[in-house]
């Protein structure tokens with residue numbers, strides 16, 4: 114029996130988009146984990162990644178060529194249209210192919226998937242065990258009668274590591290040449306670059322996000338042991354010789370003890386590679402001791418969900434932080450020379466233009482290294498989505514608009530011209546901050562001249578390799 118997993122993540126960058134930023138440069142850990150588990154159970158699995166293909170015609174050719182018995186597709190809300198279009202093509206080519214859809218969207222908006230009869234099965238929540246069980250049942254000609262199958266929370270300690278080669282081997286066929294199936298997104302994290310997930314779930318209650326995660330992973334966080342994560346990093350080092358990495362976990366530093374243990378084990382195992390992780394602003398300022406420890410051993414930057422500069426809005430979205438805490442977190446980052454990737458939103462329900470200006474002014478105080486703004490997008494499954502529906506505020510009529518890109522209004526009552534001004538203004542540095550930034554660059558240049566020698570050697574293709582020379586970061 115042959116199973117093909119399909120990654121249909123083309124709502125952002127479209128076909129032919131490998132290596133174009135985060136949307137198109139990274140693997141789907143969900144599919145990679147499904148694949149690892151199913152292969153461990155003895156099933157033959159391959160992948161079609163729409164991002165690597167030229168168009169739907171090529172997709173049809175691949176399906177016709179591979180003739181899978183079963184296809185499995187993962188779907189966030191933004192992937193709805195390309196997933197459904199994939200299934201339409203598949204059924205046109207060979208109606209007997211069994212189609213299985215999983216991922217976040219079916220778990221929070223089941224009916225929208227069940228309305229499509231060409232979807233044979235839907236797996237809710239975590240799919241590794243249930244998908245393999247379904248494959249076994251199909252193989253034994255004992256298919257379940259019901260279309261909706263409940264996922265089972267796996268013991269993360271016992272899951273095989275994510276199958277990154279599923280993506281790499283497929284991408285190679287289409288001309289991809291990097292060592293790992295993930296491209297870096299900032300110069301602080303050189304290639305070969307990988308990403309890793311230490312745990313699933315989050316115990317916080319931000320209402321633009323929750324309770325979706327609780328449906329998927331259960332309440333709270335299930336985190337793998339430090340030893341298990343270090344073993345995965347060792348495997349990644351042996352296999353890909355990675356030069357940097359990133360944790361995808363929603364909030365790694367919420368568990369101080371885990372982080373302290375991790376830092377020690379990381380150092381003892383001889384890792385030197387820089388990494389980024391996500392963290393909440395309140396925790397960064399509360400756990401400065403942990404931050405300092407992590408910085409000593411590789412931590413180079415944080416993704417921080419600052420979200421808003423208005424205390425009223427932060428309370429409204431149940432973020433559990435304040436403007437002051439946001440600014441304190443940025444100061445801690447600056448103190449330890451950590452890169453700040455700032456996530457923030459504008460255009461929320463009930464948000465006024467004055468409050469949006471507070472976000473703009475907060476960004477000027479924070480002075481992040483990277484700006485990642487979004488126009489608030491109401492995602493099914495979240496408490497705030499329900500609020501927008503109840504109050505008839507949503508402007509999202511097509512699933513493609515679930516992209517978090519700040520180019521179109523998603524909520525009624527906002528003025529697009531003002532929002533575009535706020536978007537641009539929020540990303541302008543003050544002259545004082547620009548000066549400080551230039552001064553820091555100069556300081557770094559003269560504090561570590563070896564860095565420039567290494568870079569020159571790398572560009573010229575000569576010289577020593579201690580620490581290992583990274584691949585050149587591709588154009589993003």
Ligand code: SF4
Pocket residue numbers: 315316317318319322323363364393418
């Ligand atoms: S936004 Fe982040 S911190 Fe808040 S609930 Fe979601 S995952 Fe947790």
